[in-house]
Amino acid sequence: MNSEKIIETTKLTKAFGSFKAVNEITFDVxxxxxxxxxxxxxxxxxxxxxxxxxxxxxxxxxxTVAGFDVFTQQEKIKKNIxxxxxxxxxxxxxxxxxxxxxxxGIYGLSKEQLNERGTAMIERLGLSDVSHKLLxxxxxxxxxxxAFSVATLHQPxxxxxxxxxxxxxxITRRQFWEMIYEAADNGTTVFVTTHYMDEAEYCNRISxxxxxxxxxxxxxxxxxxxxxxxxMDEVFVKIARGENYKIQ
Amino acid sequence: MAVIKVxxxxxxxGEVEALKGIAFEVEQNEIFxxxxxxxxxxxxxxxxxxxxxxxxxxEVSVMGKDxxxxxxxxxNNIGYMPGRFSLYEDxxxxxxxxxxxxxxxxxxxxxxxxxKDIYQQIEPFNDRKAGAxxxxxxxxLALCAALIHYPxxxxxxxxxxxxxxVxxxxxxxxxxxxxxxxxxIVVSTPYxxxxxxxxxxxxxNEGEILRIDTPKNVxxxxxxxxYALEAKEGNYKLIKTLRxxxxxxxxxxxxxKLHYTDQRDLDVTQALIEHLEAEGFNDINISxxxxxxxDVFIRLMNNQKQ
Amino acid sequence: MFDRLKGIIKKxxxxxxRDQRTLLILFGIxxxxxxxxxxxxxxxxxNVKIAILDQSKDEHSTQIIDKVLSTSYFDLDSYxxxxxxxxxxFQKGRIKAALVFPPKFSETLQKESKADVQIxxxxxxxxxxxxxxxxxxxxxxxxxxxxxxxxxxxxxxMLINTEVEMRYNPELKSVYMFVPGLITIILxxxxxxxxxxxxxxxxxxxxxxxxxxxxMHASIILLGKVIPYLLLSFVNASLIIALGKFIFEVPVMGSxxxxxxxxxxxxxxxxxxxxxxxxxxxxxxLALMISLFAxxxxxxxxxGFIFPIENMPLPLQIVSKxxxxxxxxxxxxxxxxKGATLSFILKETLILAGIFFFLMGVSIKRFxxxxx
Numbered sequence: 029m030n031s032e033k034i035i036e037t038t039k040l041t042k043a044f045g046s047f048k049a050v051n052e053i054t055f056d057v058x059x060x061x062x063x064x065x066x067x068x069x070x071x072x073x074x075x076x077x078x079x080x081x082x083x084x085x086x087x088x089x090x091x092t093v094a095g096f097d098v099f100t101q102q103e104k105i106k107k108n109i110x111x112x113x114x115x116x117x118x119x120x121x122x123x124x125x126x127x128x129x130x131x132x133g134i135y136g137l138s139k140e141q142l143n144e145r146g147t148a149m150i151e152r153l154g155l156s157d158v159s160h161k162l163l164x165x166x167x168x169x170x171x172x173x174x175a176f177s178v179a180t181l182h183q184p185x186x187x188x189x190x191x192x193x194x195x196x197x198x199i200t201r202r203q204f205w206e207m208i209y210e211a212a213d214n215g216t217t218v219f220v221t222t223h224y225m226d227e228a229e230y231c232n233r234i235s236x237x238x239x240x241x242x243x244x245x246x247x248x249x250x251x252x253x254x255x256x257x258x259x260m261d262e263v264f265v266k267i268a269r270g271e272n273y274k275i276q
Numbered sequence: 277m278a279v280i281k282v283x284x285x286x287x288x289x290g291e292v293e294a295l296k297g298i299a300f301e302v303e304q305n306e307i308f309x310x311x312x313x314x315x316x317x318x319x320x321x322x323x324x325x326x327x328x329x330x331x332x333x334x335e336v337s338v339m340g341k342d343x344x345x346x347x348x349x350x351x352n353n354i355g356y357m358p359g360r361f362s363l364y365e366d367x368x369x370x371x372x373x374x375x376x377x378x379x380x381x382x383x384x385x386x387x388x389x390x391x392k393d394i395y396q397q398i399e400p401f402n403d404r405k406a407g408a409x410x411x412x413x414x415x416x417l418a419l420c421a422a423l424i425h426y427p428x429x430x431x432x433x434x435x436x437x438x439x440x441x442v443x444x445x446x447x448x449x450x451x452x453x454x455x456x457x458x459x460x461i462v463v464s465t466p467y468x469x470x471x472x473x474x475x476x477x478x479x480x481n482e483g484e485i486l487r488i489d490t491p492k493n494v495x496x497x498x499x500x501x502x503y504a505l506e507a508k509e510g511n512y513k514l515i516k517t518l519r520x521x522x523x524x525x526x527x528x529x530x531x532x533k534l535h536y537t538d539q540r541d542l543d544v545t546q547a548l549i550e551h552l553e554a555e556g557f558n559d560i561n562i563s564x565x566x567x568x569x570x571d572v573f574i575r576l577m578n579n580q581k582q
Numbered sequence: 583m584f585d586r587l588k589g590i591i592k593k594x595x596x597x598x599x600r601d602q603r604t605l606l607i608l609f610g611i612x613x614x615x616x617x618x619x620x621x622x623x624x625x626x627x628x629n630v631k632i633a634i635l636d637q638s639k640d641e642h643s644t645q646i647i648d649k650v651l652s653t654s655y656f657d658l659d660s661y662x663x664x665x666x667x668x669x670x671x672f673q674k675g676r677i678k679a680a681l682v683f684p685p686k687f688s689e690t691l692q693k694e695s696k697a698d699v700q701i702x703x704x705x706x707x708x709x710x711x712x713x714x715x716x717x718x719x720x721x722x723x724x725x726x727x728x729x730x731x732x733x734x735x736x737x738x739x740m741l742i743n744t745e746v747e748m749r750y751n752p753e754l755k756s757v758y759m760f761v762p763g764l765i766t767i768i769l770x771x772x773x774x775x776x777x778x779x780x781x782x783x784x785x786x787x788x789x790x791x792x793x794x795x796x797x798m799h800a801s802i803i804l805l806g807k808v809i810p811y812l813l814l815s816f817v818n819a820s821l822i823i824a825l826g827k828f829i830f831e832v833p834v835m836g837s838x839x840x841x842x843x844x845x846x847x848x849x850x851x852x853x854x855x856x857x858x859x860x861x862x863x864x865x866x867x868l869a870l871m872i873s874l875f876a877x878x879x880x881x882x883x884x885x886g887f888i889f890p891i892e893n894m895p896l897p898l899q900i901v902s903k904x905x906x907x908x909x910x911x912x913x914x915x916x917x918x919x920k921g922a923t924l925s926f927i928l929k930e931t932l933i934l935a936g937i938f939f940f941l942m943g944v945s946i947k948r949f950x951x952x953x954x
Contacts, residue, residue, distance in 0.1 A: 069438075168315060194438070195313060197316075199574055202528045206515065209511055213513075264442070268441075330952060348797060356791075362792045364787075367593065374589075375590075
């Protein structure tokens, strides 16, 4: 990890009428970092992420992603990022190979690149035997690994993961995190949004959103120390409900 | 007396074996947790117990009745909260509750004593449409609906999935509070850390029960010394190096640290430090730690696969 | 038991009244259809050229001719002297219709209390052709009614048989058929589609799972779903009949009680069909597809609403025999346009009742009290 900033925002805001879904958030993500973007449902996470991925124009503030401006260079941003979510990532009724070709094609990979990287990816995952199987016949744990590989096939500078590991078994989950570690080690920045707090502990640094603002920002270790908590769950509870909040 | 008895229970969906001959008992007034990932068979099991699905094989008894034949009795005496939010989103909080009260032939008033603690938290939003409630509020409303007829047994299928940590904590407080009303509770969850909140748990994976015990006994059943490791160079390099270490038994990322077991039974802290220093790691931090449910689960899963 | 049913019905009404799309389908479609349909038709008839072949030239025939020509609908092209001239006038395009009185028209009418009038209409444009025929027919009927009022009441009611002949397209049906036909279609749409969607929606959102896990009997769940739509369908049917009557003067010749009874019967049949669809379909989308393509289209095309059944190829005629709308079409047309009593439509009524019990039986049997 180096100190080059790959995402940088200053007072980034998105308002829907008088409601500020994202309210002046300022943070940065460094190259090769695994950055956790946390918050409860409705805290503004997905709105913020849509702005960073070029799907939504901000109302005010500044932000650059991979060196491109989120106001004016949205198309360039899209070319330099990958995206994977648990809800939607791949087509169930296409085979593994067809999915790779389709998504690689979207990101403008040439035929040669597709063949080369696709084959390499399938071999690395040990899936040569099942590459012609429809995706719906593949177990959930595998799907997530495949989805992640597909999202990084075009070698994006940043990959956005939207709640990637909910519901999978503890072993598959750890295998998945090892893949993320590996990608980060190769210089890809990983931006994870989640409301699973234990997932947060795998990140290098995290930000925690509450009501459209960033209420906590730092490494899990720092945050746990700051909030005198044993785990991120407690940190979240203290941040979300004020430090003195106790459950009756 | 056991309220739920299950023996040799199997259920297939086509080729998929959702439940592979499981057996367990749930005691009166117990909070019994089904802990496991998606696809473990938790929902199938709950639906068999509450008579919504028929088992292929095995004996099932709920409150002494057979869900296959005496489903009317069972349906009259259980509360069920499915994994998905299953109330009417276009009806208000109050309308939803009134509706469920009517179909169970009761009223909110009659059940008020039981649901009061929960209902009071959502009562300020009585006229709000259920669809406009936050995740935590929805869960509370669904729980009220499931309790409206004073059930003897309550089935909660992943009530805390997708809910933020604050609401999760509150929800478990509520579940604990139901104890005093003499309700037996079967609750499923994919969160390993929630095991500690149950009286007894069954760890489930791929249609099998890996272990049934109290959460404490489960966590303590780890049969190897467990070490937590970290180093300045980061987890990824540490994992790669440890995988090449001849004495390694297992290593997993566990939040910020790695959890490690060694083939040797003696204390290997010093040996590890020396090895890692020789490999060029700095700021190495190794400590022997107590295992938790998730460590045990991973270990049992590995045994299951072998 | 009754409370539970009431609870479900109340809840169902909340759903209906809170979903604007449902309301739009329920009430928007019938109103729009009838108004569009109605005005598209009623605007066409004006100053239509007709020819008259009056072989009696007596009191009643002359008065009828005066009445017909006094309206703005028809203009006289010419009086004719023979049937051959009618063909000639049609072929030269001079006229759109011809009115023919047989010899001794008044005499026959006085003596036998009935007589024949022949109306010949150019049906190359079928809709206009039928309409002209109907308008002429109406003029003759009206004359008779006015005349009856002034006649001494000791005589039995007089009857003029108007025989409308559709030249060049003889099987064409009356446009007035569209109001009864519309009731058939709309009820089908509302009852079948809406109930099947209402039930599958609960399957999709998971609320059905909670209902099933409750001690409520399946028949209560179904009944609770059906009753609101039965009521709404009835409102709908009344609305269409009222619109037809007051805006477009489509008559209801028969008994209202019978009409209401038959409408309720048909509603029950199509509601049962909706429940049946919901036992097959697991999703709203599939329920919609089945309702539209497997039920709505055949009803529209094969029930005799648009195309006469007699002209269909045999396989389609057979299919039309199992479409409930076919029978209801006959029933409602008979009641509304011909003033038929129950004895005339007993066969069709019994068939509908049979279909209802069959569908309901199958549906209750198929409706699952469990999840699989």
